Amino acid sequence: MVRHRKIQSPYGIDEWGAGYFAMGSGGHLHVCPYCDRRSVDLVKVVRMAAREGLTPPLLLRFPQILQTQLRELYRSFDRAREEFGYRPSYRSLFPLKVNPLRPVVDALIEAGRPGAFGLEVGSKAELAIALSRELPEDSWICINGFKDGSMARLAAQATGKNTPIVLVIERLREVDLVIREARRQGRAPLLGLRCRLYQRGSGRWEASGGETAKFGLGSSELLYAVDALREAGILGQLRVLHYHIGSQITSVRRITDAVKEAARIYAKLRQRGAPLSTLNVGGGLGIDYDGSNTPSDSSVNYSLQEFANNVVYTVKEVCDEEEVPLPDLVSESGRALTAYHSLLVTNCESRESEAPVAYPPEEESGKADDDLPSQIKEMASIASEISVKNFREYYHDAIVTRGEILNLFGLGYLSLERKARAEQEFYRVCKKALDYARQTGYVSDEFRVLEKTFRAKYVTNFSVFHSVPDAWAIEQLFPVVPIHRLDEPASEQGILVDLTCDSDGVIDSFVDVRDVKEGLELHATRPGHPYLLAICLLGAYQDVMGDHHNLFGRPAEISVTYHKKGPRLESISRGESNEQLAGLAGYAPEELKTGFARLVGKSRRGAGVVQRVIRTFDDFCQRGPYLEGRREEFKDIR
Ligand code: PLP
Numbered sequence: 001m002v003r004h005r006k007i008q009s010p011y012g013i014d015e016w017g018a019g020y021f022a023m024g025s026g027g028h029l030h031v032c033p034y035c036d037r038r039s040v041d042l043v044k045v046v047r048m049a050a051r052e053g054l055t056p057p058l059l060l061r062f063p064q065i066l067q068t069q070l071r072e073l074y075r076s077f078d079r080a081r082e083e084f085g086y087r088p089s090y091r092s093l094f095p096l097k098v099n100p101l102r103p104v105v106d107a108l109i110e111a112g113r114p115g116a117f118g119l120e121v122g123s124k125a126e127l128a129i130a131l132s133r134e135l136p137e138d139s140w141i142c143i144n145g146f147k148d149g150s151m152a153r154l155a156a157q158a159t160g161k162n163t164p165i166v167l168v169i170e171r172l173r174e175v176d177l178v179i180r181e182a183r184r185q186g187r188a189p190l191l192g193l194r195c196r197l198y199q200r201g202s203g204r205w206e207a208s209g210g211e212t213a214k215f216g217l218g219s220s221e222l223l224y225a226v227d228a229l230r231e232a233g234i235l236g237q238l239r240v241l242h243y244h245i246g247s248q249i250t251s252v253r254r255i256t257d258a259v260k261e262a263a264r265i266y267a268k269l270r271q272r273g274a275p276l277s278t279l280n281v282g283g284g285l286g287i288d289y290d291g292s293n294t295p296s297d298s299s300v301n302y303s304l305q306e307f308a309n310n311v312v313y314t315v316k317e318v319c320d321e322e323e324v325p326l327p328d329l330v331s332e333s334g335r336a337l338t339a340y341h342s343l344l345v346t347n348c349e350s351r352e353s354e355a356p357v358a359y360p361p362e363e364e365s366g367k368a369d370d371d372l373p374s375q376i377k378e379m380a381s382i383a384s385e386i387s388v389k390n391f392r393e394y395y396h397d398a399i400v401t402r403g404e405i406l407n408l409f410g411l412g413y414l415s416l417e418r419k420a421r422a423e424q425e426f427y428r429v430c431k432k433a434l435d436y437a438r439q440t441g442y443v444s445d446e447f448r449v450l451e452k453t454f455r456a457k458y459v460t461n462f463s464v465f466h467s468v469p470d471a472w473a474i475e476q477l478f479p480v481v482p483i484h485r486l487d488e489p490a491s492e493q494g495i496l497v498d499l500t501c502d503s504d505g506v507i508d509s510f511v512d513v514r515d516v517k518e519g520l521e522l523h524a525t526r527p528g529h530p531y532l533l534a535i536c537l538l539g540a541y542q543d544v545m546g547d548h549h550n551l552f553g554r555p556a557e558i559s560v561t562y563h564k565k566g567p568r569l570e571s572i573s574r575g576e577s578n579e580q581l582a583g584l585a586g587y588a589p590e591e592l593k594t595g596f597a598r599l600v601g602k603s604r605r606g607a608g609v610v611q612r613v614i615r616t617f618d619d620f621c622q623r624g625p626y627l628e629g630r631r632e633e634f635k636d637i638r
Contacts, residue, residue, distance in 0.1 A: 010490065010521040011481040015291025015513050020065055020340050021536070026638065028489030029534060031343075033064035033562050040567045042483040043637055045560055046532060048346060048569055050634035056532060057346040057462045057555040057626055061571075063541075064561055065341040068109045073333060076308035085247040086312050088328045093142050095120040095283055098334030099543050100129060103559050103571050107221065108337065112136040112377075120144060120332045124151060131158060141433065142166045142192070142280070142332070144242075147174055159189040168192035168242050170215045176223045179232040192240030193217060193225055195265050199258040203250035203286070203297050222265065223586035226274050239273055240330070241266045244282030251295040252302035252310060255284070259314040260353035267322035268546040280330040281311055287339045288478050289537055298477040298511065302331055304336065338539040344467050344555070345483060347530045348458040348522075349627055351494065355431075356423050373414065375404045376422045391436035395446075398429040430454075455493040455519040457506070460533065461627045463552035464498045464505045468535055469545045472504055477511045479536045485523050493519030496533070499627065500550040507535075516559075530633050537612075544559065551581040552625045579621040592621060 013021050019035035026500045030039035042060070049058055070092060077090035095106050095117055109117070118140030130141045131154075141163065143155055152174075159165040165315045167189045169175055182188035196216030217225060229235040249255055259281060285307050286300035291465050295301045302310075311329060319326050372380075379401050386394040405422045408414045414422075419437065430450050437447035450530040463467075470476035480496065495518075498505035508516040525531045553576035558569045579589050600610050 009486055011479065011486075012291045012511060013068070013479075013481060015293075016288055016479050016511060016537070017291075018288070018340060020062075021481075023486050028220060028485040028487050029481060031060075031062055031065075031560075032125075033062050034068055038562050040560055040562050042345060042534060043093040043532075045567055046483070046634055046637055047156045048567070048638075049556070049558060050631050052569065052572060054556045054572070054574065054636050055347075055559070055629045055631055055632065056530070057344055057467070059342060059344050059467070059538075059555055059557040061165070061557065061559045062341045062561070063103060063559055066104060066107040066337060066539075067111035068339045069340065070108055072304060073308075073331075073337065074113060074116065075131070076304045077312065077329070079305065080308040080312040083309070083310050084316050086316055086326060086329075089116060091116045091118060091140065091278075091328065091330045092337075092473065093118040093140060093280075093330055093332045094337060095119040095122070095332045095334040096129060097122050097285075097544070099338045101543055104338060104539070104543075107341075109133060111133055112139065114138055114506060115574075116144060118330075122332075125152065125266060127151060131163070135163075137162075138261055139329075140164050140166055142167050142168060142242075143189075143329075144170065144194070144244075144373075145568065146170075147177060149177065149181065150183075152177050152405070153185065155189040156181050156185040156187055158499040159187070165189040166192050166240055168194050168240065169217070169225060170194040172217065172224065174432075175228050179228065179234065182232065182234050188234045190240070191229065191234070192242045192278075193222055193238065193269075194242045194244070195262060197243050197245060197258055197261050199245060199254065199261050203246075203248050203295070205492065222269065223272075226269060226272065229261070230273075235273075236275060239276060240278045240280050241269065241276050242280040242330075244281060245284060245334065247284055248286040248297075248300075249284040250286055250297065250300050250423050252300075252306055255302070256314055257306060257571055259502050260318060261310050261313045263318035264322070267319055269326045271322070277325075277327055278330055279327040280315045280332065283332045283334050285331065285333040285336040287335055287537065287540070289339075289479065290352045290513065290516075291479075292513045316517040319431065325599075330479060335540040339537045341539040342543070343534045343536045343538055344462060345532055345534050346460055346525050347532050347629055348460050348496075348525055350459045351492070351525045352426070352457045352459065352497075352523075355455055356420065356427055370482070372421075373405075373408065375401050375408065376418060376425065379405065379422055379429070383425045383432070386429055386432050388436040388439055391433045393430060395433040398426055398433075402426050426619055437621065451493070452518055454493070456492045456522070457497045458494045458522060458525075458531075458546045460496040460498060461629075462498055462555070463500050463546075463549065464537075465500060465549040466506060466546040466552050467555070468507065468538065468543065469542060469547065471507050471509075475509065475546075477516065478507075478538065479510060479511045480507065480520055481534055481536065482523060483532045485531075485533050488523060490521035490523050492524060493521045494522040495519060499625075500552060502549065504585075528633065530629055530637060548581065548584055551578075553581045555624070555626060575624045575626075577622050578625055580627060582621075589621070593618065 022030045024030040026044045028041050032039040114137040117136045119126045120142045121130050123147030155167045194216045195217050245258050288300050289298040292299045324441045382394050382398045410421045434450045437443045464472050495508040510520045556575040557573045559570050560572040600613050
């Protein structure tokens with residue numbers, strides 16, 4: 001056990017960390033899988049990984065966090081049901097689309113309560129996975145999404161006492177599909193109806209709900225479906241009313257409004273004789289990625305407990321009023337269960353700043369100043385004389401002068417050396433102007449542009465497109481924090497630049513409780529000492545949505561568990577090799593080898609040399625796509 005310090009740092013760890021992150025001794029970032037003082041030092045994990053031959057980037061999973069989150073969800077509904085005297089049960093279904101990876105699903109299954117767990121699937125492959133798992137007793141498998149005859153057939157045949165399968169009808173044509181298969185098979189799975197609510201979610205996924213939503217049955221379609229099932233003699237299989245109004249619902253008000261509308265539909269259908277006994281409130285339970293506890297896109301203005309209280313209280317209120325029996329409750333929270341459990345530890349390969357290299361070297365500069373063009377002399381004198389009193393005016397003068405200098409260069413009147421000299425002087429002007437603007441306490445828009453320009457670029461060993469795809473695709477914010485040196489003031493404002501040859505491959509917006517930060521407080525890098533960052537809260541959706549742009553792929557992955565005697569590294573995977581990545585584009589390993597051998601063969605070098613070059617190529621193909629650090633440096637990292 002480690003004494004954790006309350007963090008006074010610019011990273012907001014206590015705000016977004018939900019108790020899973022803390023600063024331990026030596027300024028290291030710790031992960032606390034049980035939200036208490038039991039913790040894992042991430043620097044220690046990097047050292048242990050280096051001894052196993054693995055260097056960053058490393059995707060670290062904490063299965064104990066998944067289990068803590070699931071238990072907390074159960075406990076929240078236990079407390080809510082007790083508080084409001086709600087007798088029927090609660091069940092948590094894990095939607096595989098959020099993260100179908102085996103270590104994730106296995107950890108959740110292990111913590112699932114008998115009679116209160118299940119898997120939600122939205123595709124054929126997900127259905128195959130769900131049907132192959134050994135689930136806690138009386139778990140459900142719930143089928144959502146687009147369906148064809150093969151899914152309906154399998155659902156009808158595979159459903160049984162030990163494997164209740166609920167097929168959720170989401171479109172009218174699925175009513176006919178289900179009836180047809182039931183007639184063919186002489187049996188039907190349990191059935192659900194997904195309703196399309198008028199209420200929408202809030203935040204980025206707002207369009208998933210409402211009257212124009214892609215899925216769900218409107219009022220008349222619900223009535224038609226119930227009548228059709230009754231006529232076909234399988235209405236008795238109908239158990240569940242389901243809805244889902246989108247992921248990451250940021251405002252608790254939207255949750256309450258949706259539950260209210262769905263509970264009313266449930267009650268009205270019950271009153272018409274539909275044998276519904278369960279209300280499934282779908283997913284959407286959000287995560288406070290930026291720690292602001294507000295309904296902004298990367299946050300939520302409610303807690304897990306408030307979510308459970310709202311669902312339980314609202315359903316009870318509506319059903320009591322309508323005098324129908326209270327339903328069992330189901331939720332399909334995926335993001336809330338998984339987001340915290342994984343993070344990417346990666347190293348900054350270098351730090352690049354906008355400052356031009358001093359050329360000519362300083363001791364020589366000034367020698368030939370007398371014959372400098374007047375515009376460059378002017379720029380140099382602005383750079384010397386700019387002050388807090390005149391910085392705005394002088395900065396504007398410098399911009400005009402720079403235009404003149406660029407014109408001179410364009411017309412061929414200026415050497416490259418002199419243009420370089422002018423750029424250095426202009427840089428001095430900008431730097432000073434920005435400092436003075438900051439001193440005044442208000443940085444206006446024109447100087448904010450400079451602030452952005454001067455952010456240091458930390459070349460970081462990862463691919464945004466593979467590991468943090470939502471940062472690129474939907475500008476989702478993910479917390480980034482150094483895993484060491486947290487007790488040292490950070491001297492730089494930086495952004496992360498990834499390894500892809502794509503100018504979109506950057507993370508340049510960062511979480512902040514009041515706003516979105518355009519630069520992150522980072523430390524100066526030191527040669528020979530890796531600088532390690534964690535990109536956190538990657539456990540939901542990122543694992544499956546990442547792509548292979550530029551043929552960067554899976555980095556090494558490790559499941560890390562807390563034990564009294566120290567962390568254990570399990571399920572180690574070394575990541576995708578260059579050979580495997582080339583294979584994704586249709587180049588078989590043998591083809592790579594023979595093609596290269598042909599190329600070297602043409603070079604007319606001796607047989608020994610050729611063999612050596614081919615071995616180097618083979619070794620290169622087996623390695624991964626990321627920059628290789630020196631293992632020794634990671635073994636000794638502090
Ligand atoms: N259920 C359904 C039907 C979904 O489509 C989704 C995801 O969009 C989820 C559950 C999971 O949602 P979340 O991860 O927001 O809890």
